Amino acid sequence: MIDPSLTTPFLVASAVPVDAPHRSGTLEAARALLASQPALTEHSVYAAAVTGNAPLVRQWLQHDPTLATTHGGPHHWDPLTWCCFSRWLRDEPSRHAEFVEVARVLLEAGAPANTGFMDHTHGETPQRESALYGAAGVAFCAPLTALLLAHGADPNDEEVPYHAAEQYAHDVVAALLAAPVPLTRDSLATMLLRAADWHDDTGVALLLQHGVLPDHPGRWPHSPFVQAVRRDNEARIVERMLEAGADPQRRFGEVTALELAAWHGRTDLLQRFAERGVPLPDEGLAAVAVDVTLGDAHAARARLSRDTMVREAFLDRTAAFACRAAGNGMLAPLGVLLQWLPTVDARWAEGDGYWDIAPHSTPLHVAAWRAQHAVVRLLIEAGADVHTRDGRGRTPLQRAVAACVDSYWTDRRQPESVRALLEAGASAEGIALPTGYDAIDALLARRTSRTG
Incomplete structure (x- = not known):
């Protein structure tokens, strides 16, 4: 019943x-x-x-x-x-x-x-x-x-x-x-754009082989190609779209893929564009971003000294610029930006919800969370504060641990950033053991035993 x-x-x-x-x-x-x-x-x-x-x-x-x-x-x-x-x-x-x-x-x-x-x-x-x-x-x-x-x-x-x-x-x-x-073309554009959202190399390849156009925006304000750069896709995905005819200079509203690549510190992408004969901006704010991303501090300084308005606009964007470059693991632009930042702990006011980067994060928070170990070491050497908290109260060490146990980028799950932060004196407060990653548990246990 x-x-x-x-x-x-x-x-x-x-x-x-x-x-x-x-x-x-x-x-x-x-x-x-x-x-x-x-x-x-x-x-x-x-x-x-x-x-x-x-x-x-x-x-x-x-x-x-x-x-x-x-x-x-x-x-x-x-x-x-x-x-x-x-x-x-x-x-x-x-x-x-x-x-x-x-x-x-x-x-x-x-x-x-x-x-x-x-x-x-x-x-x-x-x-x-x-x-x-x-x-x-x-x-x-x-x-x-x-x-x-x-x-x-x-x-x-x-x-x-x-x-x-x-x-x-x-x-x-x-x-x-x-x-x-x-x-329809619009449906296909949506699928390619979403594959870029998911950093899905195989999915992107499958759609491009079907003839999906990387520059067709469909019902979106920009193209799948622009989305791939916005979402910091790996260079091989961007390269696939280039081979399928994507145009880095095509403008959607106020943005091009080339300019986005520059402001995201993507040295690797700018180099690929240049190798394909794509002209890089040579004037205005975009040209400064290109100089910085290519690591040309002299050229950037010369441009900024000639134009006060460009200089002010650039300085307003340096914190976000440095955080994006840090998240992408790009050392060349960071080396230049550290000369212009008011402090190595400059705050990215908005953060980035897509990457779960809280408002008021520092470059160190971003690099730790996205498991960019060489950048973490560079920032620590430059004097970054290993104790500072982002807008949600999280320390760089907490973000580094989370990157190893609760992130999509499993290929970068290594203990290097955690080790570097602990060696720089970072507190393990707020991190519960076990974390789920044995090598990190061992590092944190040694830190706790020394301070206990």
Whole structure:
């Protein structure tokens, strides 16, 4: 006997959240309810669909074929929407084949591939969430994505291209690129831009091989190529886009990729642009940024001495400039900027939310967090304060430890920055052991034993 009071909570717990990010939450509540009432999956076609039970879905449709298109349950979704926005589908990839079979049964019974629901949590304008988005951009299930596309699902909404390029789901991207309903130029631009957001070299290569244009902005204010530079992508990703025809001098609003590269201290990118014959700015503020990034202190000083307005504008940007260069591990621009900064601990007022760099961070905070070990040593040698805190109260040592245990840039997870900061007298206060990184735990333990 099913407790009817549990059916609604079970469906809600089994679906992705509709009032929070769809990737948030766990199956803990759904599993607990199912453990207490195993028959909950049998209560309705919606419960069968959301839990990936194809035999039960068939039984319900044999009893009433109209259920394939009937909306119900607490969210008033049809069964295919319950299937594609299932938290079980999202969190148990080993069961993807079961959900593909549920979707196949429903589609063959007449369920529309372009079904979905209206999300009213995004302000005054409701946003449509398609079943394809659930499959491709929430669960990242390539077989389910391909099945929906084969039945005519349209990938050209705002959600599918934006989210499907996340999480390095290259099989999902490949399925979308092969869709019978082709992706538009704007959708492709969104996917390439998002691949740049994720620093996804393989994804970028896959999209460029398909013919996606790196200079086409689509519905965005700038191009995927500009985004790759804005997000400090690795030089090989930028190089791929250059080979695909990207123009470093093409202006989007007030910005070009070339100027961004200069202000981010990307010596490596400016050198590549120059090798390709791209003219570098030779006047104004952009030319000063280029000189600094190429490490030419003499040329920068000469330009600044000739133009008071340019000099003032440059000095206003030195803190952010130094922090961006520090985050990119670029020693040449930092060597020049240290001559102009009012202090080596100059504060980046805004910070950068994309990189989780708090307002009022110093170059040392940024270098420690982004695991730029040579820059950390340079800044310490230049007298940087190893005890200072950023706008969220975090020390450079705390950021260096976090970089090794809680960052995406796993290829740079080494204890060098932690060692350098401890040797410079940094306090380990606020860092709990174990951190999850044995070499760092050993360094911190020795520091604690000496000061304890």
